[in-house]
Amino acid sequence: MAGQYPNKIKQLPIFDGKFDAYKLAAKDSDVLFASYPTGSEIAAHTHDTDNHGVITRGELILTMNGETQRIKTGQWYHVPANVEHSARFEQETDEIEFWFHQPSEL
Numbered sequence: 327m328a329g330q331y332p333n334k335i336k337q338l339p340i341f342d343g344k345f346d347a348y349k350l351a352a353k354d355s356d357v358l359f360a361s362y363p364t365g366s367e368i369a370a371h372t373h374d375t376d377n378h379g380v381i382t383r384g385e386l387i388l389t390m391n392g393e394t395q396r397i398k399t400g401q402w403y404h405v406p407a408n409v410e411h412s413a414r415f416e417q418e419t420d421e422i423e424f425w426f427h428q429p430s431e432l
Contacts, residue, residue: 329361329420330383344368347423356425362415370412375425377405384419388412 329336331348338359341347345368347360356375362384370389379386379402386397390411397403405411407428 329359331359331361331420335359354427356427358421358423358425360421360423362419362421364415364417366415366419368413370410372408372410373425374407374428376407376428377423377425379403379405379421379423382420382422384415384417386419386421387414387416 329346329348335348335350338348338350341349341358341360345360345362345366347358350357350359379397381397381399381401381403383399385399386403388395388397388403388405388411390405390409395403
């Protein structure tokens, strides 16, 4: 798996999902250290977690509520629970994403 993360983070369990990430479990949330190769796309979907993320390298092109925005290195974004969204990456991108579980998931 690619990414510019420290070795300690690279020793975390691998996330079992549609993209590459290291997963740090935390109380009532998950923390993902994700890497996306150039040209990666994540189709429109929803999830039950309230997600906040920061781009640490590259750029996220996020489409949500009919609007597309470019989230650049150092910028934070928010995807509320149950809101349909999609993502694409025109360049190699790394991010740290926090998935906050809703009470019904606990």
